[in-house]
Amino acid sequence: MGVCMTATLVETSYREAIGMALAEEMRRDSTVILMGEDVADAGGVFKATLGLKDEFGAARVRDTPISEMGFVGAGLGLAITGYRPVVELMFADFIGVCYDQIANQIAKYRYMSGGQTAVPMVIRAVGGAGLRFGAQHSQTCETWLLANPGLKIVCPSSPKEAYGMIKAAVRDDNPVLVLEHKGLYGNRGEFECGEEGLVDLKNPALVRPGKDMTIVASLAMVGRCLKACDIVAEKGIEPEVIDMRVLRPMDVSPIVASVRRTNRLITVEEGPRVGGWGAEVAAQITDEAFDDLDSPPLRITLPDHPMPFSAPLEDAVLPSAEGIAETIVALHEGG
Amino acid sequence: MTIQREFSNRSKQLCDDALIEMYRSMVTIRQFEDEIQRCFLKGMMQGTTHLCQGQEAVSVGAMKTLRDDDYITCTYRGHGQCLARGMPIDRTFLEILGRKGGVCQGKGGSMHLTDFSRGLLGSFAIVGAGLPVAVGAGLSAQLRGDGQVSMTFFGDGSTNIGAFHEALNLAAVWQLPVVFVCENNLYGEYSPLRATTTVDDLAVRAAAYDLPGYVVDGNDVLAVYDAIGDAVDRARRGLGATLVECKTYRHSGHSRTDPATYREQAEVDAWLARDPIARLRSELVEREILTIAQSEAIGSELLANMQEVSHAAGEAPWPDEKVMREDVLV
Numbered sequence: 229m230g231v232c233m234t235a236t237l238v239e240t241s242y243r244e245a246i247g248m249a250l251a252e253e254m255r256r257d258s259t260v261i262l263m264g265e266d267v268a269d270a271g272g273v274f275k276a277t278l279g280l281k282d283e284f285g286a287a288r289v290r291d292t293p294i295s296e297m298g299f300v301g302a303g304l305g306l307a308i309t310g311y312r313p314v315v316e317l318m319f320a321d322f323i324g325v326c327y328d329q330i331a332n333q334i335a336k337y338r339y340m341s342g343g344q345t346a347v348p349m350v351i352r353a354v355g356g357a358g359l360r361f362g363a364q365h366s367q368t369c370e371t372w373l374l375a376n377p378g379l380k381i382v383c384p385s386s387p388k389e390a391y392g393m394i395k396a397a398v399r400d401d402n403p404v405l406v407l408e409h410k411g412l413y414g415n416r417g418e419f420e421c422g423e424e425g426l427v428d429l430k431n432p433a434l435v436r437p438g439k440d441m442t443i444v445a446s447l448a449m450v451g452r453c454l455k456a457c458d459i460v461a462e463k464g465i466e467p468e469v470i471d472m473r474v475l476r477p478m479d480v481s482p483i484v485a486s487v488r489r490t491n492r493l494i495t496v497e498e499g500p501r502v503g504g505w506g507a508e509v510a511a512q513i514t515d516e517a518f519d520d521l522d523s524p525p526l527r528i529t530l531p532d533h534p535m536p537f538s539a540p541l542e543d544a545v546l547p548s549a550e551g552i553a554e555t556i557v558a559l560h561e562g563g
Numbered sequence: 564m565t566i567q568r569e570f571s572n573r574s575k576q577l578c579d580d581a582l583i584e585m586y587r588s589m590v591t592i593r594q595f596e597d598e599i600q601r602c603f604l605k606g607m608m609q610g611t612t613h614l615c616q617g618q619e620a621v622s623v624g625a626m627k628t629l630r631d632d633d634y635i636t637c638t639y640r641g642h643g644q645c646l647a648r649g650m651p652i653d654r655t656f657l658e659i660l661g662r663k664g665g666v667c668q669g670k671g672g673s674m675h676l677t678d679f680s681r682g683l684l685g686s687f688a689i690v691g692a693g694l695p696v697a698v699g700a701g702l703s704a705q706l707r708g709d710g711q712v713s714m715t716f717f718g719d720g721s722t723n724i725g726a727f728h729e730a731l732n733l734a735a736v737w738q739l740p741v742v743f744v745c746e747n748n749l750y751g752e753y754s755p756l757r758a759t760t761t762v763d764d765l766a767v768r769a770a771a772y773d774l775p776g777y778v779v780d781g782n783d784v785l786a787v788y789d790a791i792g793d794a795v796d797r798a799r800r801g802l803g804a805t806l807v808e809c810k811t812y813r814h815s816g817h818s819r820t821d822p823a824t825y826r827e828q829a830e831v832d833a834w835l836a837r838d839p840i841a842r843l844r845s846e847l848v849e850r851e852i853l854t855i856a857q858s859e860a861i862g863s864e865l866l867a868n869m870q871e872v873s874h875a876a877g878e879a880p881w882p883d884e885k886v887m888r889e890d891v892l893v
Contacts, residue, residue, distance in 0.1 A: 261702075261706070292733070293736060295729040298730055299695070304695075304696050305695065305697060305702065305713075306702055308684055308685075309684070309700045313699075328726075333689070338890050339670055339891055340667060340675040342666070342668030377891050378891055378892065
C-alpha cells in the first residue's frame with residue numbers, strides 16, 4: 229500500500245488510492261473508524277482496505293457480520309456521538325437491505341433534529357458492471373440514491389478522484405456516499421497526494437476540452453467517453469467531456485457553461501434510463517440553456533431490463549466506446 | 564439460557580425525595596399525554612401521535628438508572644421517555660404542535676423528538692430503526708471507555724423486524740454496553756401479539772444471541788428500576804448487552820385514529836386496575852412517604868402547569884418559513 233507523507237506525485241491503482249486515502253485520514257484523525265464485511269482481516273473482497281487493521285488495530289478496523297442494516301445503522305450511531313465512521317458496502321447492490329437507514333435515518337437525521345447534530349459519515353459502496361456478476365452485483369445504484377436530500381453522493385472515475393474524494397468525504401460533516409466502480413479498481417493513474425490531493429465534493433469537472441458537443445459521464449463511462457473521443461477525433465470531431473463527479477447536491481453550472489459553447493448535450497450513465505441522473509441533467513439544461521441547444525439532449529443509458537450474466541450479453545448492455553462514438557458522429561452529422 | 568425474573572432490590576435504596584420525584588415524573592407524563600389528546604380533539608394538533616398512558620413506569624424507572632452522559636433512542640411512542648429524561652415540557656409541547664420554539668424547530672414533530680443536550684439521540688418512526696443506531700452509540704461508548712451506556716426503547720412489534728435481530732447480534736458479538744428495553748404492550752399497532760408472534764415472553768429471543776433476557780412487570784416502576792438497573796450495571800462493567808422486556812399496556816389505541824375496539828373490555832379493565840401511577844401512589848402512601856392529600860396536591864400543581872404550557876403552545880407563533888430550508892446539509 230502506498231504511503232504519502234508530503235505532497236508528491238504518485239502513480240497507483242484506483243484500489244490503492246482508496247486504501248492510501250483511508251490510511252492517511254485514519255492517521256490524521258483517531259476518530260475515523262472503518263467497518264464492513266471482511267474489511268479487516270481479509271482487507272476487503274476487492275482488497276481496498278488491505279493492511280489497515282495491521283496499522284490501526286481491531287478496534288478501529290472492524291469486520292462486521294453480514295448485517296448491513298445493523299452496521300450501517302451503527303455507523304449513524306457512531307457519527308452522532310463523536311466518531312467519523314467509514315462503512316463499506318461490499319457491493320452497492322446491498323444498499324437494498326439498508327435503504328431505511330440511508331434514506332429515512334441518515335439522510336434526514338440532521339434535518340429532523342432541527343440541526344442539533346451533524347452526521348459525519350462515509351458509506352463506500354462498490355458498484356458497477358462488466359465483471360460478469362449478474363443482476364444483483366453489478367449495479368452502480370446511482371438512481372436509487374438520487375432522490376434523497378440530506379446526502380452527498382460522489383462518483384470517483386479515476387484513482388485521483390477516488391483518493392481525493394475519500395479524503396474529503398472523511399472530513400465532511402455530512403453523510404457522503406462514495407459510489408465506487410469495481411471495474412475501475414485496477415486502473416492506474418497519477419495524482420498529487422497529501423493535502424494537495426484533496427478534491428472538492430461540489431461540481432462536475434471538465435476532463436477533456438472540446439467544441440462540438442458536451443458529453444457528461446460518470447464512473448466507468450468517463451473512460452469510455454474519452455476513448456470515444458479518440459475515435460471521433462479521426463473525423464475531426466471534438467467533443468467536450470465532463471465528469472459528473474457529484475450527483476448530490478447536483479450543480480449543473482459547469483455543464484450549462486459548456487453547453488452554451490458547444491450547443492449540444494449527451495449524458496452517458498451506467499444505470500436505467502427512467503429516473504437516471506442524465507434525465508435530471510437534461511431537464512435542468514433545458515431549463516437553463518434551452519436557447520443554446522441546437523438539438524434535444526441525448527441520453528445514453530442502460531436498457532430497461534436487469535443486467536444479464538452471460539459475457540456477450542453483458543457487453544451488449546453496457547455502452548461501449550465504439551457505440552458512444554457512433555452516437556457522437558450521428559449527432560454531429562445530424563446537426 | 565433461561566429468562567431472569569428476579570433482580571437486585573436497588574430500589575430499596577431510593578430516598579423519599581427520589582421516589583416522590585419519580586411519582587411526579589409519571590404524573591407529568593400522564594397529564595402531558597392527556598393534554599395532547601385534548602389538543603387533538605380540539606383540532607389544535609395535526610398529523611398523528613402515539614400516546615403512552617399506562618406505560619409511564621417504563622420510562623421513569625429506566626431513566627432513573629442512567630447517568631447524564633448516557634445515550635438513549637426512543638420510538639414514535641416516545642413522549643414519556645423524553646419527558647422522563649428531562650426534555651423541557653414547554654419545548655416538547657411546542658414541537659408536537661409544530662410551533663416556533665419546539666425542540667426540533669418544528670421539523671421533527673411528535674414522532675421525532677430529539678434532544679442531544681440530554682443524550683436523547685432521536686425518536687424513530689420506522690419500527691426497529693433506532694436499535695442499530697443505539698448499537699453504534701454503544702460502540703462509541705465502548706471505544707471512549709468512560710463507562711457510558713446506550714439504552715434503546717422499542718415495542719413488542721419491533722422484535723419481528725430484522726433490525727432488532729441485527730442489532731442484538733452486533734451488540735452481542737462486540738459485547739457492547741447496550742440496554743435493549745422492550746415495552747411489550749401486547750399490541751403491534753392493531754394486532755395482538757399472539758397473532759404475530761409465537762412466544763409469550765419476548766425476552767427469550769435474547770438467548771439466540773447468548774445475551775441475558777429479563778422479564779419484568781412494566782407497570783411497577785420500582786421493579787422496572789431494579790431490572791433495568793441490573794442491565795445498566797452489567798453494561799457499565801463491560802459485561803455487554805441485555806434484553807429487558809417490560810410487560811405493560813397502553814391505555815389508548817395505537818394512534819389518534821384508533822379507538823382500540825379490538826381489545827376485550829375485560830382485558831382493558833384488568834390492566835387499568837394495574838395502573839402504574841395508582842400503584843406507586845398506593846405504595847408511597849402505605850410507606851408513609853406521601854399522603855393522599857399530598858398526592859392530590861402534586862396532581863393539581865402539575866396539572867395547572869400543564870394547562871398553562873398547553874395554552875401557551877396553542878398561542879405560540881408558527882415557525883419562520885426559512886427554517887424549512889435549513890439543516891439539510893451542514
